Amino acid sequence: MGLVNGVSVNGHLVNGGLLAGHRAVITGGGSGIGRATARRMAAEGARVTVLDIDGEAASAVAEEIGGHAYRVDVTDYDGLESALHRAAEAMGGLSLLFNNAGTGSIGHIHETTLEEWSRLIAINLTGVFHGFRAGVPLIQAAGGGAIVSTSSISGIRPAAGEAAYSAAKAGVAAMTANAALEYAPDIRVNAVAPGMIRTALTEPLLGGFPHLTERYERSTPLGRLGEPEDIADVVVFLCSEQARFITGQNIVIDGGMTLHGSGVDGVLDEVHKLMGRA
Numbered sequence: 001m002g003l004v005n006g007v008s009v010n011g012h013l014v015n016g017g018l019l020a021g022h023r024a025v026i027t028g029g030g031s032g033i034g035r036a037t038a039r040r041m042a043a044e045g046a047r048v049t050v051l052d053i054d055g056e057a058a059s060a061v062a063e064e065i066g067g068h069a070y071r072v073d074v075t076d077y078d079g080l081e082s083a084l085h086r087a088a089e090a091m092g093g094l095s096l097l098f099n100n101a102g103t104g105s106i107g108h109i110h111e112t113t114l115e116e117w118s119r120l121i122a123i124n125l126t127g128v129f130h131g132f133r134a135g136v137p138l139i140q141a142a143g144g145g146a147i148v149s150t151s152s153i154s155g156i157r158p159a160a161g162e163a164a165y166s167a168a169k170a171g172v173a174a175m176t177a178n179a180a181l182e183y184a185p186d187i188r189v190n191a192v193a194p195g196m197i198r199t200a201l202t203e204p205l206l207g208g209f210p211h212l213t214e215r216y217e218r219s220t221p222l223g224r225l226g227e228p229e230d231i232a233d234v235v236v237f238l239c240s241e242q243a244r245f246i247t248g249q250n251i252v253i254d255g256g257m258t259l260h261g262s263g264v265d266g267v268l269d270e271v272h273k274l275m276g277r278a
């Protein structure tokens with residue numbers, strides 16, 4: 001269901017929503033976390049423009065929520081800047097930007113080609129820089145707003161085999177703190193650091209190695225994989241007045257997965273077993 005008389009999107013009330021009056025652009029909005037966020041933002045009253053390198057996917061989401069769409073590669077600064085300007089013109093300004101487009105790959109550092117390293121840095125880190133560079137003046141011109149970028153728990157607690165991705169995502173967290181200082185008080189700047197979320201990005205991993213799902217469920221205190229909406233709801237919160245005193249943060253949303261790590265992790269259960277307690 002689309003926007004009906006400006007009243008509801010997918011059954012959610014638009015008038016008086018958390019983002020009523022806001023005008024948002026989402027990169028990588030054609031799938032996964034970006035698509036879920038586009039839906040949530042629209043449901044909370046924002047006008048939304050969806051950007052994605054997959055133009056058809058972006059258009060499908062825009063059509064569903066009554067928004068605009070442009071095919072954009074975030075590594076192409078001129079293309080992104082032009083799309084942001086067109087989006088701002090079409091929506092009557094820009095107050096929210098979600099720098100979310102990203103991709104990953106796995107391999108040893110010494111076996112990673114310079115091309116692959118450069119590709120991951122270009123999309124995951126330079127793409128976010130491009131978003132700030134083109135988006136900040138537009139948000140300032142609109143009188144302020146909020147920027148959220150998608151980092152990852154990989155940028156905080158990297159695993160073997162994801163050096164380029166981790167480095168890029170750690171860079172996103174650093175740039176977030178930097179930008180928060182540069183653009184306060186008019187623009188609040190935060191990042192979300194998702195854990196293992198079920199999207200097209202993780203499908204090859206979860207589909208290819210079915211035992212991993214069970215492993216993630218077991219090692220995640222909240223007992224399940226994440227869904228795109230788990231991230232989308234936090235992005236909406238960070239963009240809203242509810243988060244008015246939060247800036248420069250990189251919020252981990254992983255069901256507690258990365259809490260493990262102390263030397264006595266799991267020892268309490270072992271001790272209880274030895275004592276015959278459940």
Ligand SMILES: NC(=O)c1ccc[n+]([C@@H]2O[C@H](COP(=O)([O-])OP(=O)(O)OC[C@H]3O[C@@H](n4cnc5c(N)ncnc54)[C@H](O)[C@@H]3O)[C@@H](O)[C@H]2O)c1
Nearest residue numbers: 028031032033053073074101102152194196197199200201
């Ligand atoms: N899924 C997870 O477990 C997870 C965990 C941590 C971080 N993330 C991050 O979340 C973000 C969204 O990923 P997702 O899981 O929703 O994956 P996804 O593949 O479902 O969505 C990513 C979207 O980005 C678009 N995209 C890719 N390269 C682009 C480019 N150069 N320019 C414009 N658009 C481009 C894709 O077409 C796709 O629509 C990414 O930054 C990813 O690194 C995901």
